[in-house]
Amino acid sequence: MAQQLDAKGRIALITGANKGIGFEIARGLAEKGATVLIGARRPQAGEEAAQALRQEGWAAVPVTIDIVDEASVAAAAEQIAEQFGKLDILVNNAGISIERGKEPSESDVALMRETYETNVFGVVAVTNAMLPLLRKSDAGRIVNLSSGLGSFALRSGPDAPLSHMRSLAYNSSKTALNALTANYANEFEGTPIKINSANPGLCATDLTFGNGRPASEGAVAAVELALAGADGPNGGFFGDQGKVPW
Numbered sequence: 001m002a003q004q005l006d007a008k009g010r011i012a013l014i015t016g017a018n019k020g021i022g023f024e025i026a027r028g029l030a031e032k033g034a035t036v037l038i039g040a041r042r043p044q045a046g047e048e049a050a051q052a053l054r055q056e057g058w059a060a061v062p063v064t065i066d067i068v069d070e071a072s073v074a075a076a077a078e079q080i081a082e083q084f085g086k087l088d089i090l091v092n093n094a095g096i097s098i099e100r101g102k103e104p105s106e107s108d109v110a111l112m113r114e115t116y117e118t119n120v121f122g123v124v125a126v127t128n129a130m131l132p133l134l135r136k137s138d139a140g141r142i143v144n145l146s147s148g149l150g151s152f153a154l155r156s157g158p159d160a161p162l163s164h165m166r167s168l169a170y171n172s173s174k175t176a177l178n179a180l181t182a183n184y185a186n187e188f189e190g191t192p193i194k195i196n197s198a199n200p201g202l203c204a205t206d207l208t209f210g211n212g213r214p215a216s217e218g219a220v221a222a223v224e225l226a227l228a229g230a231d232g233p234n235g236g237f238f239g240d241q242g243k244v245p246w
């Protein structure tokens with residue numbers, strides 16, 4: 001991985017940071033000295049998570065943001081502009097998995113739309129709303145929380161390691177998210193902003209009903225990408241073991 005930026009003085013917004021991997025990404029960045037903005041759609045959950053980090057001695061501020069609600073996203077951007085005047089790091093972590101175990105032929109289009117609203121369109125809404133603030137940073141970083149399930153290489157063909165994991169809605173939403181990363185990266189080329197996808201691997205959170213490794217381990221790649229130096233990647237897909245195939 002690239003050289004790491006000094007986190008001190010950096011302002012980081014993590015969506016869906018009230019629990020799970022998002023909370024651990026916030027903790028990881030806060031431990032390194034960043035001021036973390038705990039994005040949460042439920043204000044009380046955001047306040048509780050921020051308070052938990054403050055009790056550990058870190059700088060954490062709650063920001064109410066429901067990524068599928070344009071007014072909420074705009075209000076969050078306004079709050080950050082007023083309180084901090086810039087944003088250095090945006091971690092698009094909030095995500096849902098609401099359709100499981102079904103074959104694509106049984107997929108429910110309504111669930112698919114709902115999944116894309118959060119995992120894809122919500123990410124575009126938040127990214128575009130925060131870009132004016134990220135452009136005020138000397139090194140804006142965007143990290144999209146993707147999944148191995150969004151990888152063509154890991155899912156295509158009967159022998160692919162993740163081909164048995166069914167959910168057309170979730171899996172394809174993460175493939176679309178990776179496409180967002182690649183497309184934004186082209187726009188950011190030659191600017192101080194970098195965007196990458198992070199693969200946390202299977203982590204024990206509410207999303208997985210507690211199956212997998214600790215969320216703190218899943219947070220490692222996202223924290224590194226959020227602090228990647230000027231020599232760091234733009235438009236890549238990484239886990240804590242390095243590059244993930246598209």
Ligand SMILES: NC(=O)c1ccc[n+]([C@@H]2O[C@H](COP(=O)([O-])OP(=O)(O)OC[C@H]3O[C@@H](n4cnc5c(N)ncnc54)[C@H](OP(=O)(O)O)[C@@H]3O)[C@@H](O)[C@H]2O)c1
Binds near residue numbers: 094145
């Ligand atoms: N866990 C894994 O094994 C795994 C593997 C690969 C990728 N990921 C990805 O990692 C990210 C975090 O997952 P997780 O496992 O930590 O899930 P989680 O424990 O279910 O947490 C998801 C977070 O997203 C928030 N959220 C959902 N919809 C939102 C919205 N419309 N606006 C704002 N926040 C919203 C949730 O808020 P509430 O508390 O209000 O519901 C919660 O804070 C997701 O993008 C997921 O797809 C997870």
